[in-house]
Structure formats: structure tokens, C-alpha cells
Amino acid sequence: MFDKKDLISRRTFLERSLVGLGGMAVLPMFRNAKLNLDEFPAGEWLGRNTVYLPSTLPIRAKPSADANVVRYLSEDECVVWLREVVGSHPTGRVNRKWVETPEGYVYSPSLQKVRNIPNEPISTxxxxxxxxxxxxxxxxxxxxxxxxxxxxKSPWLNAVSSTLWRLYYSQVIWVNQIKTAEDGSLLYRVEELYGSYGDIFWADARAFRVITAEEMTPINPEVTDKKIIVDVNAQSLTCYEGNSEVYYCQVATGKKLDELGNPVETWATPVGNFWVWRKLYSLHMSGGSAGATEQGFDTMAIPWTCLFQGDGVAIHGAFWHNDFGTPKSHGCVNTTPEDAKWIFRWTTPQAPYYQGDISDPVSYTGTKIEVVQRLY
Known part of the structure; x- marks a missing residue:
């Protein structure tokens, strides 16, 4: 059966590693690493293991936590995603979804659903x-x-091995230079514009699809009566135009327990009436502090962020888990990146392409958000 202590995602590992970073050491640079894309299994859809070493994620013979283990997946290993099925949920979990693969079944919340679509780079x-x-x-x-x-400079870079500095499927980031490598391949210089500690990277250009200004045109901008309702009990988000529902998705709001099952009050998503006051194409999010009830977190290039309370509570895409429908976050409203992009385009204010950022903290004109929770 699953032991919750053994299922540690990369994000959770970083959270724990950030406690007491006052004396952190700088890890070796990626000097001799090959930037060529890794090879992945052939399949329309793949599932990427989000469970971090030394823990492992099993492939089981049946969609059950009691079924025999076929083998264990290594970190970031990808398997062919055939379909999602309903099985039995592990002890302490509510999600019953499993992913069928050619080798067996993997618990769905720990697999990011991804594709492998290399791109033709641009040179200018x-x-x-x-x-x-x-x-x-x-x-x-x-x-x-x-x-x-x-x-x-970023805590996340100093908390993991230098061989694991990666961006993941659906992350969004800014490119401001292009160069040719010694082997003739093109590399993009990628940089975070907002929330960054100042780290700048180079990566294989084929990994990135160019987002055009045209695809970011607002959805139904003529409609003025827009509202979002986030239901904490149902773990759902619904978009309304007037009284008409126009979009619905599952979400993951603030979790009530940490990875070891201890109650955590500070991670609850705030309940009440809010409005979107700032939107960013991509944001580096950091927070938390060392202590018995709170741990730090540090995640780069979080896509399609709509801030609605303070400087840190937002609706945004999540690529580090697939447990939508279950409280999972540190207070934000996690959605799939696809859902987050639709919500980003539909809500106001509208962020201009080149800035990738807009804020309106005082006029209360952004799309209204109501977070509701029944206490009975």
C-alpha cells in the first residue's frame, strides 16, 4: 500500500529542503551537460512521474494500492498514458483515478499528463x-x-542536484536571446520576468512553442458581468456571464494536512469576495518560512497567474501534480495549465503581450471571484 511518507513530489522535496537555507551551498554548474532533448516513449499522451527520489512511484498490476508491483518509476520518467480508469484509492486519499499504461497501472495524482511535441525553432x-x-x-x-x-540564486536551484535543473511541460517563460550551439542546434535564452531571483538559463529551442499575441486575445471581452465561484467543498471553479455558466473545471485549493498528515491551518484558501487585481503570463512563486507548522516553497515559471488576494493567493496552472479535485496547495487555486489559460484570457484586466503583466489594485474593476465553503 502507499505510505504517505514515501510519496514526496519534487515541489514537496524543495519545500522541506528550504528549511534553514541560511547556510546553503552552491551546487556545481551544468557546465558539461548536453542540452539536447532527452528521448521519450512514443505515444499521443505520456505521464511524467512527479514523485521525487529517494521515494519511488510503483506501476501496479491492477488499479489498486494492494496490487502487485510491476516495477518502480524513476524521477521524471515518462510512461505511455493509455487511459484513465477508476480503481481503489490508497489509504488516506480520496482520488480513485489510475492511469493505464502498457506495463500496468499508476496512481493518477502522481503523473503529470504531458505530450512530446518538439518544435521547429525560430532564429530571429x-x-x-x-x-x-x-x-x-x-x-x-x-x-x-x-x-x-x-x-x-534561487533556493530551488540550490536544493536539488544540478543535473535536475529542468522546465516541465506547460511551463511558460520569456525568451530574449537566441544563439547557435557548437553542434549547430539553436538555443533559447530563457528568463523569468516576474518574481525571479535573477537566474538566467539556456535551453534547447526545440522544447518550446512560441505563444503568439493572437492566441492570447481576450475571450468575450464585451461581457461586463463576469464572475468566478470557487467551491472549496466541491473543489471546483465555475465561470459565469450573468447567470449563465460558461466554464467549469476541477481545482485544488489549500490543503489541510501536510505530507505527513499533520493539520495545517495557514494553507487554507481564503473564503470571501475578491477580484482579480493582477495577472501575469508567468510568475516565480516563493513563500513560507522555517518552522514547525510552515515550510518554504519556491517554484519557477508558474503559468497563467491571476492574483486575487494579497501578493500570493491566485488562480494558476499547476504542473507538479495531477490531483485536481483534492485540496493540495498552499492557499492558491490550482488548475490544469489548459484551464488556467482559458481563465486568464477570459478574466479582466487584460495583460498586454510584451509586458505579460497588468495590475489594478485599487479600482475594483477586475473580474469578481467568490470563494465559498460550507462549514457543515
């Missing part, structure tokens, strides 16, 4: 007036990074 950056650069989206399971400006 788009330009508009004095602005040059482009937003891109990762369309392969993961892409390796090399750091341009060591030593690493």
Missing part, C-alpha cells in the same frame, strides 16, 4: 517597436537547463 526574435522577445510554452515532458550566470 519577434519585435514590436523597441520590444523584442517572445513568450514560450514547454511542449515536451521536460527540458534540461544550463545556468548562464552562476552562482545560482
Amino acid at each position: 526574435l519577434p519585435q514590436s517597436g523597441e520590444d523584442a522577445g517572445m513568450w514560450v510554452e514547454v511542449t515536451v515532458p521536460y527540458v534540461n537547463l544550463t545556468l548562464e550566470n552562476p552562482p545560482a
